[in-house]
Amino acid sequence: MSDAIDFKIIAKDGQARTGVLSTPHGDIKTPAFIPVGTKANVKTLDIADLKNLKAPAVLANTYHLYLRPGEELIHQAGGLGKFMGYDGPTFTDSGGFQVFSLGFGLEHGVSKISNIFPEEGSRVARDSIVPKKKLFKIDNDGVNFVSHLDGSKHRFTPEKSIEIQQKIGADMIFAFDECTSPLHDKKYTGEAMERTHEWAKRCVQAWTNKSTQALFGIIQAVLIKTCADKARNLFVRWILPA
Numbered sequence: 594m595s596d597a598i599d600f601k602i603i604a605k606d607g608q609a610r611t612g613v614l615s616t617p618h619g620d621i622k623t624p625a626f627i628p629v630g631t632k633a634n635v636k637t638l639d640i641a642d643l644k645n646l647k648a649p650a651v652l653a654n655t656y657h658l659y660l661r662p663g664e665e666l667i668h669q670a671g672g673l674g675k676f677m678g679y680d681g682p683t684f685t686d687s688g689g690f691q692v693f694s695l696g697f698g699l700e701h702g703v704s705k706i707s708n709i710f711p712e713e714g715s716r717v718a719r720d721s722i723v724p725k726k727k728l729f730k731i732d733n734d735g736v737n738f739v740s741h742l743d744g745s746k747h748r749f750t751p752e753k754s755i756e757i758q759q760k761i762g763a764d765m766i767f768a769f770d771e772c773t774s775p776l777h778d779k780k781y782t783g784e785a786m787e788r789t790h791e792w793a794k795r796c797v798q799a800w801t802n803k804s805t806q807a808l809f810g811i812i813q814a815v816l817i818k819t820c821a822d823k824a825r826n827l828f829v830r831w832i833l834p835a
Contacts, residue, residue: 597764598807616682616764617805618674621649627684632657633667633677640678651679655758655767656688656749660740664760672762683763687754687796689789689811692736693772695728731771733788751795759802768796770811 599615600623614621621627628635628643631654635643643651653673658664670676673683729738735750751769758766770789773782793810800808 596804614682616650616807618680618682618764621682625649627652629654630677632661633673643679643681648681650682650684650764651677652684652686653677653761653763654688654691655685655754655761656691658685658761659688659757660742660747664757668760668762674762682765684765684809685758685761685763685767687758687767687769687811688749689754689767689770690772692729692731692738692749693774695738695741731788733791751792752799755796755799755808759800759806763806765807765809766800767809768793768811 597617600612601615602610602612604611610623612623614623614625627650628638628646628648630651633653635648635651638646658667667673667676673685674680728741729736735748735753737746737748739746749769754769755766769792771785771792773785777785789811796808800806
């Protein structure tokens with residue numbers, strides 16, 4: 594656990610629990626609904642709106658901020674919070690979801706919300722999919738991708754994702770993961786989970802801003818119980834306090 598972040602469980606009922614996540618920029622009562630500010634702003638809302646809504650935190654997107662305006666500019670501005678004029682807790686995801694949405698998401702014609710699952714759902718819906726050329730190519734070391742903005746070529750690895758997130762400077766950064774498509778079969782889902790597990794270990798090694806940032810372990814919804822158990826054990830061992 595990071596020196597900058599503290600988590601305390603307040604109440605438990607079976608496996609359900611509530612708690613308080615303390616960050617350098619305020620406390621977050623968990624479970625929490627956290628608005629997404631993909632490009633360092635929440636669509637249709639300004640900072641005053643977020644304060645009036647008592648938003649517990651804001652989650653920004655590493656992939657999009659890396660492409661524009663770039664992590665160096667945000668770092669020079671004093672970090673994500675100061676860059677967007679927000680003084681509450683901040684999170685950045687790893688870019689892992691974009692590996693899906695601009696990769697297999699395009700190829701399979703599915704998004705983050707879909708009624709299309711292996712051996713389930715509407716046959717009409719599956720037949721109506723129009724596949725597109727994916728912009729990402731995954732290997733065990735990382736991901737090559739083509740920018741959706743200008744076609745330039747880039748590469749994300751676990752180490753690169755952590756480096757970018759540390760420069761962006763959110764209170765909580767995410768381990769780099771592979772988010773699979775709902776149309777992937779059991780075999781590929783298991784391989785992706787193993788890859789995510791290995792990437793998480795590399796993220797821990799690359800994470801150096803322990804005094805100012807915490808690292809959050811990603812557990813994707815997977816089809817294989819043994820993989821889910823492995824991910825859960827990894828998360829508890831490296832991220833949560835004893």
